Amino acid sequence: MPNSRRQFLGAGLSAAVAGSAISCGASNGASPWRFFTAEEGRTVDAICDRIIPADRDPGAKEARAVNYIDLQLTRPFKRYRKAYREGIAAVDAASRKKFGGRFVELPAGQQTEVLADIEKSSAAFFELILAHTRQGFYGDPRHGGNRNRVSWKMLGVPFPPIRGLERYDQPKVG
Amino acid sequence: MKKILLISALLIAALVLLAPGATFYYETGGGRRCTSCHEMQEVYDQWHSSPHRGVGCEKCHGWALTLEMSFHLNNAERAWTHLRGDLPERVRFPHRYVQAIQEPCQSCHRQEFASWQAGPHSATYTRIFLDKKHNTGNMPMDDCLRCHGAFFESGIGDLVSPVSRTGPWRLVPAELANMPSMPCLTCHQMHRQGPPLRKTDVAGRVPGPSQEITRPSLAFFDRRTQQYIPLQDLPLPVMLEGTRAVKMSPDRRQALCYQCHAPVANMQVASGDDRTGLGVHEGISCLACHAQHGEQTRASCASCHPKMSNCGLDVEKMDTTFKSTDSQHNIHWVKCAGCHTKGVPKKKERIS
Incomplete structure (x- = not known):
């Protein structure tokens, strides 16, 4: 019986450790993103920053448009995963070919030049990330972008609106 | 046969211990291990830079060694959701937990509760x-x-x-x-940045330069965006009486009140659920009369009356209904002319 008890406790401990290990295995390792690798995330962030750069108001980087794109790629944008993977690789390839370095390592002016090339050579991807950057910048913060409602503040959109209801103003029923 | 029974028992034991074992693993380490799931990183960071950072996760989210099965089943369900890659847009607190969290709030903030x-x-x-x-x-x-x-x-x-x-x-x-x-x-956001707070001292409770006006947790939970809007980002409206802009108190805390006690789109005082002060109470903050948590007001009259009263009446015995928006005596927008229908008499000189 002592032997059985030991086995029982051992199995319980193993289960606990196994549970932890399973859950640890579910983590996405070194990448802070859900879909992107760490490098891809940096590249997309830099592209978004060039599409809507900050001026006196925050831009797409501050609005965390990349977070919106990454989050939605695990949800309704799943169908664009391949397009992103290939598009990001194309951006880096174009960057290396033109300036001999990765896109994120280039100064802003050169990044803009690379994107101007991509707009012609990978028009579909450029249109895609352009649309998604706009959505991430102007959309509802609940979808992952527009952090701290930065674009709404820029536009002067009063949020949340102050709108009450008329009360006890309806004719009696019955 | 004995071997089969033993293996079955071991398997059942393993399954039973799996969920609490995993929960125990995650709850030790101050929640750091929870961030191995990407979606938890933001809430973890917010908590550990919040005024409540000294409070352990388990205080509100439950402790691994509980015998409550629903707690473990919920955690197992979350793990399964994560493993499937079915990530939520936002990590949110389920409604049933919002209700349950009243208890830990109460355990420290007894007077407010x-x-x-x-x-x-x-x-x-x-x-x-x-x-x-x-x-x-x-x-x-x-x-x-x-x-x-x-x-x-x-x-x-x-x-x-x-x-x-x-x-x-x-x-x-x-x-x-x-x-x-x-x-x-x-009205209170728990996962938000702010320095650790100490309990408000006596000076902070009475009007004066050391009075504590707001706490950093004040925010409105906006159901539409599923986000908290911090007090400093909430708009203070420009209220109107006809076409006249009503004098407003600069007290920012009112922005929270206006989210629900709101006028209709024409922004007229007393429309919809609005109760902006008008008449003799124009320019006074909601919080000047309403207690912060209980909203009680009766005792607040004595803080201004009779010393600031123009007519020397015992205002606490006056008909100051607040339920009828049609009443001229409604405490929110009562005017001198509301009682003095034949004209307001000149103010009497005080004899000291």
Whole structure:
């Protein structure tokens, strides 16, 4: 019986450790993103920053448009995963070919030049990330972008609106 | 046969211990291990830079060694959701937990909790959604949930039945009947940045330069965006009496009040649920009269009257109804002419 008890406790401990290990295995390792690798995330962030750069108001980087794109790629944008993977690789390839370095390592002016090339050579991807950057910048913060409602503040959109209801103003029923 | 029984018992034991084992693993380490799931990183960071950073996760989220099976099953369900890659847009607190968190709030903030419990903001779902007078005048609608039941995870049709003005009405989730419809988390954001706070001292409780005006947790839970809007980002409206802009108190805390006690689109004082001070009380903050958690007001009259009264009357004995918006004596917008219908007499010189 002592032997059985030991086995029982051992199995319980193993289960606990196994549970932890399973859950640890579910983590996405070194990448802070859900879909992107760490490098891809940096590249997309830099592209978004060039599409809507900050001026006196925050831009797409501050609005965390990349977070919106990454989050939605695990949800309704799943169908664009391949397009992103290939598009990001194309951006880096174009960057290396033109300036001999990765896109994120280039100064802003050169990044803009690379994107101007991509707009012609990978028009579909450029249109895609352009649309998604706009959505991430102007959309509802609940979808992952527009952090701290930065674009709404820029536009002067009063949020949340102050709108009450008329009360006890309806004719009696019955 | 004996071997089969032993293996079965071991398998069952392993399964039973799997969930609490994993929970125990995650709960040790101050929540750091939870961030191995990407979606937890933001809430973890917010908590560990919040005024409540010294409070362990388990205080609100439960402790691994509980025998409550639903706790472990919920965690297992979350792990399964994560493993499937079915990530939520936002990590949010389920409605049932919002209700349960009242208890840990109460354990430290006893005075505030007791005051809230005695006041109108602790109104239950029954009181709010089964009010015959209200429901016969105004159909229950999704917009009600903007302030009452802001954390309820579905629409009005899943809360009240029938959605009509004829009734009789009942709550669809009957277990909500005695639950507060405006719990602490409606106006207080827990996961937000701010320095660790100390308990307000005596100087902070009385009017003066050291008086504590706001706490960093003050925020409005916006149901539409599923986000908290911090107090400093909430708009203070420009209220109107006809075309005249009404003098407003600069007290920022009122921005929180205006989210629910709001005028209709023409921004007229006393329209909709607005109770902006007008007449003799114009320019006074809501919080000058209403207690922060209990909303009680009666005792507040004595802080200004009779020393600031123009007529020397005992205002606490006056008819200052607040329920009838038609009354000229309504405390929110009573004017001198409301009582002195034949003209306001000149102020008498005080004889000292």
